[in-house]
Amino acid sequence: MAYIDRGFYAQIENGTRDPSIHVAKKIANALFISPAAFFSHQIEVLFESSLIHSPIVVAHFDLELKYTWIFNPHNDFDPNDLLGKTDEQITKNDGTIALMNLKREVIETNHIVRKKITFPTSEGFITYDVFGKPILEAGHLIGGTTVSSDVTHLIT
Structure with missing residues (x-):
């Protein structure tokens, strides 16, 4: 299980706060998803800014x-x-x-x-x-x- 504060989890759900890598891995393991799902927007921005033009x-x-x-x-x-x-x-x-x-x-x-x-x-x-x-x-x-x-x- 992830065992994180409900207030912190609510901020993650609402998109107002990103979890640390450590917390993202725990949540992802509990939900059977990739931890990258929490950071897909950041990855997309980095990818685009690196390769555009x-x-x-x-x-x-x-x-x-x-x-x-x-x-x-x-x-x-x-x-x-x-x-x-x-x-x-x-x-x-x-x-x-x-x-x-x-x-x-x-x-x-x-x-x-x-x-x-x-x-x-x-x-x-x-x-x-x-x-x-x-x-x-x-x-x-x-x-x-x-x-x-x-x-x-x-x-x-």
């Missing part, structure tokens, strides 16, 4: 290779227009075909795949180091994630 794109895709979430896509794309679509439904070129193949390999092999892929953009050609890995939920494959880092400046 960086040369890194992070995305999730389902078993049909359709985007379910994307963060920080290239300026040529509106993230809201990408959700529920495959790369080839968004635009078709050698880069998107290679990205679809990488995602397909992640799903088919259930393994991490990493490749350099070049895409045509409004700024010219951009090369990304794409890291793809499967996403498992309760031991079942539900899709994958990619982290793409712009490495154009390293290869030109």
